[in-house]
Amino acid sequence: xxxxxxxxxxxxxxxxxxxxxxxxxxxxxxxxxxxxxxxxxxxxxxxxxxxxxxxxxxxxxxxxxxxxxxxxxxxxxxxxxxxxxxxxxxxxxxxxxxxxxxxxxxxxxxxxxxxxxxxxxxxxxxxxxxxxxxxxxxxxxxxxxxxxxxxxxxxxxxxxxxxxxxxxxxxxxxxxxxxxxxxxxxxxxxxxxxxxxxxxxxxxxxxxxxxxxxxxxxxxxxxxxxxxxxxxxxxxxxxxxxxxxxxxxxxxxxxxxxxxxxxxxxxxxxxxxxxxxxxxxxxxxxxxxxxxxxxxxxxxxxxxxxxxxxxxxxxxxxxxxxxxxxxxxxxxxxxxxxxxxxxxxxxxxxxxxxxxxxxxxxxxxxxxxxxxxxxxxxxxxxxxxxxxxxxxxxxxxxxxxxxxxxxxxxxx
Numbered sequence: 110x111x112x113x114x115x116x117x118x119x120x121x122x123x124x125x126x127x128x129x130x131x132x133x134x135x136x137x138x139x140x141x142x143x144x145x146x147x148x149x150x151x152x153x154x155x156x157x158x159x160x161x162x163x164x165x166x167x168x169x170x171x172x173x174x175x176x177x178x179x180x181x182x183x184x185x186x187x188x189x190x191x192x193x194x195x196x197x198x199x200x201x202x203x204x205x206x207x208x209x210x211x212x213x214x215x216x217x218x219x220x221x222x223x224x225x226x227x228x229x230x231x232x233x234x235x236x237x238x239x240x241x242x243x244x245x246x247x248x249x250x251x252x253x254x255x256x257x258x259x260x261x262x263x264x265x266x267x268x269x270x271x272x273x274x275x276x277x278x279x280x281x282x283x284x285x286x287x288x289x290x291x292x293x294x295x296x297x298x299x300x301x302x303x304x305x306x307x308x309x310x311x312x313x314x315x316x317x318x319x320x321x322x323x324x325x326x327x328x329x330x331x332x333x334x335x336x337x338x339x340x341x342x343x344x345x346x347x348x349x350x351x352x353x354x355x356x357x358x359x360x361x362x363x364x365x366x367x368x369x370x371x372x373x374x375x376x377x378x379x380x381x382x383x384x385x386x387x388x389x390x391x392x393x394x395x396x397x398x399x400x401x402x403x404x405x406x407x408x409x410x411x412x413x414x415x416x417x418x419x420x421x422x423x424x425x426x427x428x429x430x431x432x433x434x435x436x437x438x439x440x441x442x443x444x445x446x447x448x449x450x451x452x453x454x455x456x457x458x459x460x461x462x463x464x465x466x467x468x469x470x471x472x473x474x475x476x477x478x479x480x481x482x483x484x485x486x487x488x489x490x491x492x493x494x495x496x497x498x499x500x501x502x503x504x505x506x507x508x509x510x511x512x513x514x515x516x517x518x519x520x521x
Contacts, residue, residue: 113325113415114217116416117301118215119154119155119158120303121492122134122155122158123155123156123158124490125493127157130157130500132159133159134160135163135196135200135224136163137165138162140164140168144168145168163195163199165189165191166192167189167192176188184257186220186257186261187217189219189220190223192220192224193224196221201228209234210235210504212225212228212229212232213236213237214239215241216239216244217242219244225238225265226264229268235270235503236269236271237273237499238273239298240272240283241275242279242412242413243282243412245258245259246282248405248407266284266294267291269294270503270504271296273296273298274295274296276297276412276414277297277437278410278411278437279413279437280295280297296495298495299414299419299487300419300492301487301493302489303489304423318353319353319399319465319466319474320356320396320398321357321400321429322356322357322393322399323358323360323363323403324359324390324393324394325417326363327403332404332405332452335366336453336455337431337458338369338379340462341379342374342375343455344462345375345378346374353466354462354466356378357380357393360384360390363381397426398427398469398474399426399429401429402428402429402431402442403431403432403452404433404438405452406433406452407436409435410433410435410436411432411435411436411437411439412436412437413438418430418438418441419487422484425476426476427447427475428442428445428447429447429450430447430449430450431452432449432452434449441483444479444483445476445477445483445484446476447476447480
């Protein structure tokens with residue numbers, strides 16, 4: 110599938126194969142031309158990974174029409190719920206026909222964990238549940254969604270043998286409401302990036318404007334570039350930056366903000382492109398002089414560590430982080446030596462842009478001394494090894510308990 114989560118999962122499974130694992134992966138079989146299909150999609154699995162593709166009713170016209178009539182159906186827990194029965198049945202049949210050390214589920218989508226519960230109960234396989242974001246504690250969830258998701262989340266955390274989060278902040282938030290004993294199941298394994306083979310980053314070309322690039326998606330009313338656009342407009346009114354600065358937004362739904370840029374009088378400074386292939390997104394990042402992180406504003410610490418921030422690291426570019434001042438992203442950016450501004454602080458963002466231009470003109474726009482050392486912690490070779498150790502502990506420990514009679518498998 111298209112998207113940063115799919116890229117992360119494919120990346121880590123490919124690396125696990127290098128540690129001797131033989132992953133068999135149940136995944137969506139997207140319908141050509143359907144909502145999950147995109148031009149340039151590669152059907153190839155990472156080396157050492159077997160893909161078992163399962164079609165989903167979520168791509169049926171009748172199902173999508175039903176969601177439009179009753180959108181609340183998507184809250185149990187998401188639109189992938191209609192895939193759970195087929196995916197679980199496929200996994201159970203595979204488990205009956207072969208020997209597997211254990212089971213791992215990746216969310217989002219949250220329905221993947223519902224598949225995990227069914228397969229775990231039916232086969233007795235030890236189970237590791239991987240969370241990229243908070244579920245029932247998501248700041249973007251409605252009260253109704255939280256009431257539905259809380260029961261599902263509790264079932265997953267109770268039955269999984271091990272639980273993985275990508276940040277300490279997410280683990281603290283999610284596990285605070287559960288028994289302390291459950292916290293012993295938790296491990297922190299951050300997102301990881303693949304090292305680039307292109308060598309050193311290309312030198313800055315000051316014959317063209319300073320180029321800032323954002324590669325990702327926006328969500329209207331939640332995570333938007335509006336404050337950044339206003340800051341750019343204010344800077345431009347104060348002193349024209351035409352021919353000095355340009356900003357490129359690339360990803361799903363970014364075109365929705367073209368009108369905002371035009372209304373602010375900066376259409377000539379900003380370009381918008383829809384979703385592109387991962388290879389093209391990498392080219393955009395490589396060609397930029399500064400990379401942008403834009404998170405949703407919040408009153409307290411942010412638990413989110415977007416995978417696009419990790420994907421930026423191998424490019425060795427200065428990163429401007431528009432994120433809450435405390436939280437996972439801000440902590441990493443400061444360790445990298447990169448500036449952090451609140452996503453809704455127009456004045457602060459304006460000053461940050463002016464500083465970038467000044468450094469660009471002076472020829473001093475570069476990453477800090479700590480950048481490479483901190484970034485190395487997120488190399489996929491390191492993060493996959495952490496996950497490898499989690500799997501060894503969870504699967505070996507569960508099998509030993511079963512042999513002692515502490516776990517009884519339930520078989521279909």
